[in-house]
Amino acid sequence: MPELRKDPITGRWVIIATDRAKRPTDFVREKVEIHGSGFCPFCAGNEAKTPPEILAYRKNGGLPNTAGWSLRVVANKFPALGIEGTLNRQGEGLYDKMNGIGAHEVIIETPEHQLTLATLHPRGVEDVLWAYRDRILDLKKDRRFKYILIFKNHGEAAGASLEHTHSQLIALPVVPKRVREEVDSAKEYYNFKERCIFCDIIRQEVEDGVRLIAENQGFIALSPYAPRFPFEMWIIPKTHQSAFEESQKHEFEQLAAMLKDMLTRLDKVLDSPAYNYVIHTSPFPEVSNDHYHWHLEIMPKLTKVAGFEWGTGFYINPTPPEESTKFLREALVPATT
DSSP states (O other): OOEEEEOTTTOOEEEEOGGGOOOGGGOOOOOOOOOOOSOOTTSTTOGGGSOOEEEEEETTOOOTTSSOEEEEEEEOSSOSSBSSSOOOOEEETTEEEOOOBOEEEEEEOOSOTTOOTTTSOHHHHHHHHHHHHHHHHHHTTOTTOOEEEEEEEESGGGTOSSOSOEEEEEEESSOOHHHHHHHHHHHHHHHHHSSOHHHHHHHHHHHHOSSEEEEOSSEEEEOOSSOSSTTOEEEEESSOOSOGGGOOHHHHHHHHHHHHHHHHHHHHHHTSOOEEEEEEOOOSSOOSOSSOOOEEEEEEOOSOOOHHHHHHSOEEESSOHHHHHHHHHTTOOOOOO
8 A cells, every 4th residue: 555654854745655666676777887988077187177176185285286186176167156246136026036146066076987986985985075064164154155055966867977976066045945944844843842853853763773774873874754766865963963064073984984885785785876965954054053953865866757746746756765774774784883
């Protein structure tokens, strides 16, 4: 019998279509393979083919925009928003508009073309997280920006135009609707119960165990109760933190271990699928608060969003989260603490 499940954070309903229940091998998908053939502007030695670097990590020094880096951040060559100018908010009759001001950056996670975030050394994954933090802290100084979204598209099916492993950052002059809904719902829950809804979810999921994939000292990975997509998973800090960029060194070490573990499990269970991940953190200037809890959402590209989803806002998920949790938990990839 299909189930309707309500996301306790956003209030969004999801259809868990148990009559269509699917195992990992039942999904038709395009496996992400890293070929390494042809020219790649993100590979070492091709620094002149990208915009000038904004940030780079180099173990042995070296000049900017030259080889010898372990991670680079550059402006997106085809940005969704422009960094120069003013917002110029204005009305046009009953309509509102502003200039497309923002920042759009690319985090090139390694100079080695054949690596992925799942196969990168744990310290390399940690460096990626530090780069996210460094760029958020810098862009937060710009008072035009209200929110910064970190996201990764892995594989062509997930929207990646280049196969060299990378993630992206977009700074926005407004808070996205999806984030606003999460924050407002979490605040309403806190005002009613004087507890963080994410902290309550962590307690319940750890106690129940049915949707808990793995945990280490600082983080848990779980299948959410009402997932939009099969094998969707969330990584959440165990202690209350409203802002990703306020994490400390030991927490980044633990997060890097958990992220690498979860991506490795996905590769093993689903044969290297395309996926997206996003980091949801508190908007500016409400960064430190008691009601919102930052988290990372990983969404494999196994199903297509079609007319019913667009028309209703309902998602149909053919794999119950309790089932996907079993497959991911049994992947037997040890989590590093």
